Structures are given as C-alpha cells and as structure tokens.
Amino acid sequence: xxxxxxxxxxxxxxxxxxxxxxxxxxxxxxxxxxxxxxxxxxxxxxxxxxxxxxxxxxxxxxxxxxxxxxxxxxxxxxxxxxxxxxxxxxxxxxxxxxxxxxxxxxxxxxxxxxxxxxxxxxxxxxxxxxxxxxxxxxxxxxxxxxxxxxxxxxxxxxxxxxxxxxxxxxxxxxxxxxxxxxxxxxxxxxxxxxxxxxxxxxx
Amino acid sequence: xxxxxxxxxxxxxxxxxxxxxxxxxxxxxxxxxxxxxxxxxxxxxxxxxxxxxxxxxxxxxxxxxxxxxxxxxxxxxxxxxxxxxxxxxxxxxxxxxxxxxxxxxxxxxxxxxxxxxxxxxxxxxxxxxxxxxxxxxxxxxxxxxxxxxxxxxxxxxxxxxxxxxxxxxxxxxxxxxxxxxxxxxxxxxx
Numbered sequence: 001x002x003x004x005x006x007x008x009x010x011x012x013x014x015x016x017x018x019x020x021x022x023x024x025x026x027x028x029x030x031x032x033x034x035x036x037x038x039x040x041x042x043x044x045x046x047x048x049x050x051x052x053x054x055x056x057x058x059x060x061x062x063x064x065x066x067x068x069x070x071x072x073x074x075x076x077x078x079x080x081x082x083x084x085x086x087x088x089x090x091x092x093x094x095x096x097x098x099x100x101x102x103x104x105x106x107x108x109x110x111x112x113x114x115x116x117x118x119x120x121x122x123x124x125x126x127x128x129x130x131x132x133x134x135x136x137x138x139x140x141x142x143x144x145x146x147x148x149x150x151x152x153x154x155x156x157x158x159x160x161x162x163x164x165x166x167x168x169x170x171x172x173x174x175x176x177x178x179x180x181x182x183x184x185x186x187x188x189x190x191x192x193x194x195x196x197x198x199x200x201x202x203x
Numbered sequence: 204x205x206x207x208x209x210x211x212x213x214x215x216x217x218x219x220x221x222x223x224x225x226x227x228x229x230x231x232x233x234x235x236x237x238x239x240x241x242x243x244x245x246x247x248x249x250x251x252x253x254x255x256x257x258x259x260x261x262x263x264x265x266x267x268x269x270x271x272x273x274x275x276x277x278x279x280x281x282x283x284x285x286x287x288x289x290x291x292x293x294x295x296x297x298x299x300x301x302x303x304x305x306x307x308x309x310x311x312x313x314x315x316x317x318x319x320x321x322x323x324x325x326x327x328x329x330x331x332x333x334x335x336x337x338x339x340x341x342x343x344x345x346x347x348x349x350x351x352x353x354x355x356x357x358x359x360x361x362x363x364x365x366x367x368x369x370x371x372x373x374x375x376x377x378x379x380x381x382x383x384x385x386x387x388x389x390x391x392x393x
Contacts, residue, residue, distance in 0.1 A: 071241070078237050080244065080389040081267050081280050081347075081354055111248035111284050118245035121238060136284065157237040 049195050054092035054165070057188045061181040062174045063167035065093040065147075067100070068192070071109060071117060072161035084109045089163075096170060097145060104141075112136030120154045120164060125189075127151045127175065146170045153189045156196045165192060240392075243385050247281055250378050250385075254358065255283045258371040262338065262359040265382070268300075268308060269352045275300045280354075298335070299325045308343060308355060314383065316344035321359060337361045344379055347386035349393035356382060 054066040068090040073082045085106040093099060109117075112134050119126045128150045133139040142150060150168035157163060167176065167185055176185055251263040264282035277298050300308075304324070307317045321341045338359045347354040356379050358367075367375065386393065 077392070078240050079392045080240060080247075080386060081265070081349075081352070081393055083280065084241075084244070111245075111252065111281070114241060114248060115245045118238075118242040134284075154238075162237045162241060 050090050050192060051092070053188045053191050053195075054090055057167060057184055058092040058094055061167075061184045062169055062171060062176055062178065063181070063185070064095075064170060065091065065097045065100075065168045066165060066188075067091050067104075067168075068155070068163070068165045069104075070161040070163050077160050078162065084114065086113065097147075097168075100145075107137065110136045110138075113138050116152065117162065117164070120152055122154055125151050125153045142168070148172055149175050151176065151185075153185075155189075155193055156200070158200070163196065165189065240389070243389065244281070247382055247385055248284075250382055251281060251283050251356070254375055254378050258374055259360075259365065259367055260358045260371070260375065261361045261365075262357075264357045264359065265346070266343070266355045266357055267352045268305075268355065271351065275302070275305050308345070308353065311343075311345035311355075313345050313348065314380075316342055318342055321357075339363045339365075342367075346379065346383045347390065347393060349390065352393070354386060354393070 050068055054068060057063050057066050067088050069086055069088050071084050071086045072078060073084060076082070078084055086104070086109050087106055088101045088104045091099060091101045113136060116126055116128070116138060128138075128142075130139060130142040130148055130150070133142070147168045147170055149171075150166050152164055152166045155163040155165055165188075169176070176182060247265065251265070254260050254263045262283055264279050267278040267280050269276075269278070277300055279298065301324075304319050307319060311317060319341050321335060321338045324335050324338075339362060340360050342358040343355045344358075345353060345355050358375060
C-alpha cells in the first residue's frame with residue numbers, strides 16, 4: 001500500500017513538472033507568435049531604399065518598369081475563402097511605359113494571377129512571356145501596355161500580405177539575359193529582400 | 204506494484220499526449236505562411252477548373268455563406284475561368300438567396316449535396332435585381348464550416364435537363380473531396 005502511495009506521489013510530482021515545462025514551452029511559442037503578428041504590411045510603405053533600388057534597375061538595364069507589389073486580403077490575413085487584392089507599393093518606369101501606381105490599387109486577382117503568385121518563392125522567379133499566358137487580368141494589364149516580357153520575384157511576407165517585385169519590358173526578345181541586366185536584377189532583388197527582412201527584425 | 208506502475212505510465216502518457224496536441228495546435232494556428240495559403244488557393248482553382256475541363260459540368264464555384272448577416276446574401280469566393288459566363292466573384296456579397304435555398308444549404312452536413320434551381324437567384328446592381336447569367340441549376344455540396352461562415356462548392360449547369368454521367372459523378376466527388384481536405388487543412392483560419 002505504501003509503495004502505491006509512493007509511486008503515485010512520485011508520478012504526480014513528475015506529471016506536475018512535465019506540465020510546468022510544457023507550459024513554459026507553450027508560453028515561449030505564444031510569445032514568438034505575438035511578436036510575428038505585430039508586423040503588418042503598412043510597416044513597409046514609404047521607404048526610399050526600395051525606390052532607389054528599383055530606379056537603379058530601370059536606369060541600368062533593359063527593364064522599362066519595376067513594380068513592387070503586395071497581395072493581401074481586404075485588410076486581414078490572406079486566408080482560404082477570402083478574396084485577394086493586389087496593389088502597387090513602389091514603381092520605377094521609363095519610356096514608353098507610364099506610371100500605373102494609382103491605377104493598380106486593390107485589384108481583385110483571378111485564378112491565373114493566383115497561379116502566377118503560387119509559382120514564385122524564395123528560390124524561384126516566374127518568367128512570363130505575355131503571348132503565352134492564359135487569359136486573365138494579368139495578361140489584360142500587360143497587353144494594354146504592350147508589355148512583351150515580365151519576370152516576377154518573391155520578396156517576402158508579413159502577417160497580412162505577400163510581397164513581390166516585377167520587371168517588365170515592351171521590347172521583343174529582351175528577357176534581361178544580358179549579363180549586366182541579369183546581375184543588376186539579381187542584386188536588386190537580393191537587396192530588396194534584405195531590406196525587407198531587416199525592417200521585419202527592426203520592427 | 205504493477206498497478207501503480209501502469210498508473211504512472213498512463214499519467215505520463217496522457218500528459219505528454221496533451222502537450223504534443225497543444226504544441227501542434229499552437230504551431231499551426233494562425234501561423235500558416237501566406238505563400239502556403241496562396242499555393243492552396245491556386246490548388247483549389249486547379250481542382251475546379253479540372254472539373255469543367257473533364258466533365259459535363261459547365262461552371263464550378265466556391266460559395267461562402269456568412270452566419271451573422273441579417274440579409275441572405277452569399278459571396279462567391281472562387282470560380283472557374285474561361286467558361287463563357289460573367290464573373291460571379293465580382294458580385295461578391297450581392298447574390299440574393301431565397302429562404303428555401305438557405306434552409307436547404309444550412310441543412311447539409313460536410314460532404315452532403317443538394318440540388319437547387321439556380322435561376323431563382325439574383326444579384327443586385329444599382330438597386331436592380333438581375334438574374335444570374337446562363338446558370339439554370341446547380342449541385343451544391345457543403346465543404347467546410349467555421350465560426351463565421353459555411354462553405355459550399357457549386358457545380359453549375361447551363362441547361363435544365365443536363366445531367367452528369369456516372370463517371371462524371373465519381374470524378375467530381377473525388378475532386379470535391381480534395382477541396383474539402385484543403386479547407387480542412389485551413390479550418391482554424393477560415
């Protein structure tokens with residue numbers, strides 16, 4: 001009988017210790033989570049470093065337009081069962097393209113656009129030849145402006161939005177394959193990603 | 204002695220299982236990266252477009268019926284493209300359901316389906332009630348439920364007497380099961 005009580009007592013203390021340890025782990029995880037949820041897409045608006053980096057690509061390569069964009073739900077976190085909207089945050093452009101930042105705000109995206117986004121990631125860009133794209137809002141936008149080629153690069157994400165950058169041209173056969181163009185674009189994408197991550201950590 | 208040892212093992216087992224479950228819940232809830240969400244939305248588009256490509260179904264959409272709204276409106280969240288119909292998604296929040304249809308939809312369990320005559324549905328535009336374009340009848344299946352809304356897939360037909368073959372039924376059921384599993388994966392975020 002005494003053995004049973006001893007064992008029960010030992011078991012009880014052990015269980016209490018495990019519960020305590022578990023609670024500490026859960027508290028730690030919840031803390032990390034609350035730090036992450038403090039980030040919003042608004043933190044990344046109005047930063048001139050992004051603009052300068054885009055301008056450098058536009059001035060130094062065949063890219064005629066660079067758009068840093070975000071896709072979000074209507075203010076909350078993008079979730080299944082909600083609509084997604086795309087907006088331009090920063091742009092750089094040169095002749096013959098014009099400014100589209102004011103036009104492209106909160107555009108309801110369609111399936112082709114979502115597919116395009118789903119194909120990009122930290123190690124993958126999406127290279128789009130407009131004539132081969134499926135019909136959709138993205139193709140219509142490109143065609144309206146005479147864009148022939150565009151490539152989209154992943155930048156990062158916050159709690160409530162997904163960020164990416166596109167570089168486009170109206171020139172036939174220009175896919176930014178010239179070594180200088182490629183290096184400039186890769187440097188710019190890396191720099192913007194780094195700025196983005198730094199801002200997340202500084203927040 | 205043996206009883207107490209078993210009791211000990213049981214207590215530890217229960218505690219560890221609970222902790223593991225708590226950990227899994229905590230790490231999953233609200234922490235799904237947006238890129239994964241976008242990939243799953245793209246997957247749903249693929250699945251619904253696949254139904255239209257490979258069966259006699261004319262159009263597929265995913266509906267969201269919010270719980271806490273006074274008016275019986277529903278929201279089309281995803282729909283097939285290139286099916287020759289006007290886009291229902293842009294009419295979001297404006298498609299009016301009559302009571303019979305609402306009762307039918309609310310009475311479904313997940314995976315269960317019902318047929319509705321869709322030509323009774325309207326969307327409103329500048330105060331006018333306009334009939335939904337082309338769609339005559341639909342097979343609605345409940346796919347998910349959250350605290351805020353019910354979700355359904357709609358298989359839509361442009362002719363009253365158009366029916367699915369047995370093969371189509373098997374294919375669509377299989378595809379919708381995949382859609383249900385995608386929604387189930389995001390259940391806590393719906």
